Amino acid sequence: MDRRNLLPIGQFSQAGGLSVTALRHYDASGVLVPTFVDPVSGYRYYRRDQVRTARSIRALRQLDIPVEEVRRLLGGGQEELVAALRAHLSAAERRLEVQRSTVHSLLSRLTEGTEMTHRVTIRQGAAERILVRGATIDNSGLDAFLRAAYQEMYEVAGRGPLALTGPAFVRFHGVCDDENETLVEACLSFWEDGAQPTDLPEGMTVRELPETTLACTEVEGAAAAFPQILGAYDAVADWITRHDFAFAGPVRLVYRRWTGTPDAPDNRMEIAWPIAEPCA
Template sequence: MNENDPTLTIGVFARRSRLSVKALRLYESRGVLRPDAVDTSTGYRRYRESQLRDARLVRLLRRLDMPMVEVAAILSAPRHARAELVRQHALAAAERARHQSNLAELLQSVMSGGKDTYPMYTISTREVPEQTVLTEQRNVTADALPGFIADAGGRQLAALTTAGGPFGSSMVIYHGDVTEDSDGPVEVCSPIPAGVAETVSLPSRVDPSHREAFTRITKAQVRFPDVLSAYDAVESWIARNGERVAGPPREVYFADLMQADDGAEVADIAFPIASK
């Protein structure tokens, strides 16, 4: 036994770290904080006294509402890198709080007087011709959506560049709801001339001609859940104006998100429509 770093029973370790035995077992199962040794015959767990520092850190990180996966990442990181990871979490939390505040203000505006109106959005209509598009579709929830869009869009852009493109605005088409609990499916599309589509290795299809109602949004408004209000605004306009939704909604990107400022217009939220 290392006298400078003695082992502690789980009960003693729980008391000194001010974590419950139940919490310690949870952190062990999630790979966040594992005991130093587990007796295979009795199941008794023992921790090193030196682990108290990490245990107390876990307690503080969880008080920040930090997800387990982030806590595990911080504990597995070198000690000199941990402060930066906490800083990044704090910045992300502040950004989420800002978005929630903006959304709360929007909801107050929408529900004011009991009328579901969206004065901040201008709705227009247009005719969209038939076009051939590169396509990639997947079932994804909201947390995985940005990564899928970036990956699929990157693959399509590489193919288009080789073929002499891009040839128009890319689209993200939602064939089902995408939230923390619903997974679409979602389709990423990029227009390409029909003859050129035959020369690339990615799948393609024909997107039929249609009329659509749409509203233009900024980069800041693209973020989830803020973007949902733009969808609601277009749907509300469709219902009020004697139209009906005739196809899955889509985001049409006509600007580079990476290069745009938050206030720059970058996309249209559009619904194919038909008269009732």
């Protein structure tokens, strides 16, 4: 083979910004295969136009994109790569916003205390009959699930028609964030003595919730959007712990006033946590 238009691995390493060790690894994993390997010395040679690919690999790995994902993206078209980069940027901005909100919330708790920013009260929650649609998801799938679930549930309610007795709410059976999945239930309460739902879609059920005591706080506008709203959950949990109550069920997110846009100034949400007196 004519090697005059090929770069030996040392020169290619300098031009592409990847170490010789990294180039050997990317060769073994099929991400960047040399054009020619000397059968005697085992020395690797690369085409000059592969320098651009090497620089793309370096940039993608600096973004912490896994090697297998890099290989897949480079094997696809430019449109797929552009879409993946935009999605990665959105995810990075979201993580940064979560970190920023977490730091501000922690600073507020350390310097002011949660009760300075979130007033917690107790209210009595009546027994309810509810429509429920559940799914095990993390935060990335939460918005899409809730929108689809409530659209389907309101269609069922309209066929009754059911007499709804309160605002829609969500029950979280555990931590739901970008790193943890949990069972999330979209709920609609309706009058038990009125029309009853029929022909429920698969996965939708009717359930009875008993009367319960709830520790609550409300947030509005941007404070009601993720991740800022996490501070409200923390405030209620801290209040329950400090006042020696027991956690008595999944926390609820109640849509007191909802515009349909997550950070709209007119939104008003309530965090309501079932509580009970601690066991003796």
